[in-house]
Amino acid sequence: MFIVSGIVTMEPEGHDAAVELFGPLTEATLAEDGNITYGFWADPARPGVFRVYEEWATLDAMGAHMASAHMAEFLTAMASLPITGTEITQHEVTASQRLM
Numbered sequence: 001m002f003i004v005s006g007i008v009t010m011e012p013e014g015h016d017a018a019v020e021l022f023g024p025l026t027e028a029t030l031a032e033d034g035n036i037t038y039g040f041w042a043d044p045a046r047p048g049v050f051r052v053y054e055e056w057a058t059l060d061a062m063g064a065h066m067a068s069a070h071m072a073e074f075l076t077a078m079a080s081l082p083i084t085g086t087e088i089t090q091h092e093v094t095a096s097q098r099l100m
Helices: 012-030 059-066 069-078
Strands: 002-010 035-042 049-056 083-092
Touching: 002 012, 002 059, 012 035, 012 049, 012 069, 049 059
Parallel strands: none
Antiparallel strands: 002 049, 002 083, 035 049
16 A cells, blocks of 8 residues: 655645645545545644645556546646645555554
């Protein structure tokens, strides 16, 4: 399994526009083969700061997602937002266990 996690930051005035873009992307991505979970979560104390979290069954599935039309549309639309930073990391997971 592969996990992608990180943070996207932008000026607070871009917050609402980003939320509008996240919905359709998330819906389309959750329907993709090999996607386990996918989403963006807003930091309640800092408008314009979003946590990204994804789980993929394989690298091929993640690659297909990155090449999808809905991802291309999303990235094009995000380019118009006042993004100030991204820090997104890919992790390969070989074992997991439930903590709670």
